[in-house]
Amino acid sequence: MRLANLPGMSSSEVQASFLPYAEGLGFRSEAKGLFLEYKNNLGPDYYRPIGSSGILLEVERGKTTTNNMDLLDFWKCHLCRSADYLFLMVPQALKHNDAMTPKKEYNAVVKRIETFFVEGNHTNVREVHIFGY
Template sequence: MFSIPEIAEGISEAHVFGASSAKVQSVILKKMTELGFQSERKGLFKNMTAAGIRPDHFKPLEGGGILFEVERGKTIANNMDLPDVWKTHICSEAKHLFLMIPRIRVTGNHREQKIFQSVEK
């Protein structure tokens, strides 16, 4: 694991109540591109009924690439982590999933949800 202070700070600023996953993605997009990830890669599921599925990011590797997904508020409420696991399972070009989820999410009524612990279980 690596830590880049500007990215960590940017994620902290972007990860606020009501923000979208896209806002968090915008913070990490430059670094993901530098690491060889392609944003919203099309065609990975072309042989599937749901051919329009796209991961947030994809990095091709010999023997099987990496899907990288960013989830936020809907991770627990809508089980959005499960479709990401499913996408990795059915993608013939991917063998790995990097799933970025918040450790804690604060709801509109200031209640903390421990998202990471729930997904880990």
């Protein structure tokens, strides 16, 4: 996973590094059909049903906070009728090139997502677990 997070790599490289483990835990890659009632072309990276709900597993890298992909992932979980839980994998630190100072992506995502769980803010996302790699 460390090699997959080097400058210039994509989130698909990170996904490939742990896909066997995710599948071993019951996640399906690119689950289809979870958002058919919407006109948007949405789909999670991985999905696992649990009881009457499920977990979306999203993997981000270069565009985590720059393009608000963490917030898009939260929104997808909010919309998904088959999942109330989000597992979000983000880099601890992100470098787009060797010369730049690493961005503290993990810390930024935690601060952004925790605002959805402040008293008075209501979504149907029951829990978000943020994993830093």
